[in-house]
Amino acid sequence: MTGAAGFIGSHTCVDLLTAGYRVIGVDDFSNSSPHAIERIREVVGPDVAGNLDFVELDVRDGAALGKLLGGGGRGGGPVYAVVHFAARKAVGESVRMPVEYYDTNVNATLRLIEAMREHGVRRLIFSSSCSVHGNADSLPIPEEAPARPTNPYARTKWICEQILSDLCVAEPDWRVIALRYFNPVGAHPSGLLGEDPRGIPNNVMPYLQQVAVGRLAELSVFGSDYPTPDGTGIRDYIHVVDLAEGHRAAMEHLDDQTGYRVYNLGTGTGTSVLQLVAAFSEAVGRPLPYRIVGRRPGDVAELVADPRRAAEELGWRTKRGLADMCRDAWEFQRRNPGGYDGVAG
Numbered sequence: 001m002t003g004a005a006g007f008i009g010s011h012t013c014v015d016l017l018t019a020g021y022r023v024i025g026v027d028d029f030s031n032s033s034p035h036a037i038e039r040i041r042e043v044v045g046p047d048v049a050g051n052l053d054f055v056e057l058d059v060r061d062g063a064a065l066g067k068l069l070g071g072g073g074r075g076g077g078p079v080y081a082v083v084h085f086a087a088r089k090a091v092g093e094s095v096r097m098p099v100e101y102y103d104t105n106v107n108a109t110l111r112l113i114e115a116m117r118e119h120g121v122r123r124l125i126f127s128s129s130c131s132v133h134g135n136a137d138s139l140p141i142p143e144e145a146p147a148r149p150t151n152p153y154a155r156t157k158w159i160c161e162q163i164l165s166d167l168c169v170a171e172p173d174w175r176v177i178a179l180r181y182f183n184p185v186g187a188h189p190s191g192l193l194g195e196d197p198r199g200i201p202n203n204v205m206p207y208l209q210q211v212a213v214g215r216l217a218e219l220s221v222f223g224s225d226y227p228t229p230d231g232t233g234i235r236d237y238i239h240v241v242d243l244a245e246g247h248r249a250a251m252e253h254l255d256d257q258t259g260y261r262v263y264n265l266g267t268g269t270g271t272s273v274l275q276l277v278a279a280f281s282e283a284v285g286r287p288l289p290y291r292i293v294g295r296r297p298g299d300v301a302e303l304v305a306d307p308r309r310a311a312e313e314l315g316w317r318t319k320r321g322l323a324d325m326c327r328d329a330w331e332f333q334r335r336n337p338g339g340y341d342g343v344a345g
């Protein structure tokens, strides 16, 4: 699992370990903390923690990847599958640093494919994003809606999807699932794992979490003149534990398919920024300060998943609602006000 110390990676690692998988986690900690690996071990408990190995490496380092995959899985057998989370993921940053985004997101995926091919590993679960759709013509968004990425980050994900799809045509023994995430939020209910971005958060939920613990003064709500009921942007927020379970469902489905398949992972329900602020304030027990400001360039009014394909083919559905997402996110932030590394407020 590349990107195992990240927000979605760490939760998926817990889910897979708990389900009995052995995991080799990989991360270079460029946007995550080594403490997340310790927390994964703490959450799963001592009996299961031994099924997690960890290797620090940069996924662009093809030689290191080859060495890792060539060394086989835990217990000496071959690696069964790769879950590839590691990537850069901030839209605004990608506009300023496109070369770094193409390098980390596209080149690393190519190096990974080469290393997998060299060592006979041909099952892959790839992290994609609903942002590949750009401005949707209609909602909710099914997988076959046209891809029209509007920024370098989304283009890197769309390019990787096309590479993987082409690969599966050329080499039919590959089994690849791309999962397009909508807006992952929340935290592990233990309060031990959660979202802990470095620097000032780009995304609305970690920003709100840091407002709630006083690290940030108030949320800027980007635009109240969208064609939505309250004028603020609507997104499909999905609990990160539901998302982790989606990866396990995909893993369990890999051998029932050949070639390439993409799934949208969302709830199918939209929530506006103001509804999110209200729900999070409810979880915290006091109103959180916010101010309406102008629109953020590149934002779209509304993104909501049509998750039916994942339900029908993977047997996966979300189980957790907005109140659960807010309660768990707050529990993590309350217990870790300075994040994993204890950054002062």
Ligand code: UDP
Residues within 6 Å of the ligand: 183, 202, 203, 204, 205, 207, 219, 220, 221, 222, 223, 232, 233, 234, 235, 273, 296, 299
């Ligand atoms: N948003 C906001 N203030 C912030 C960050 C985000 O109002 O500080 C809004 C943003 O305009 C969008 C929604 O919250 O409508 C979700 O944005 P986020 O960056 O979390 O995810 P995105 O959907 O852009 O991937």
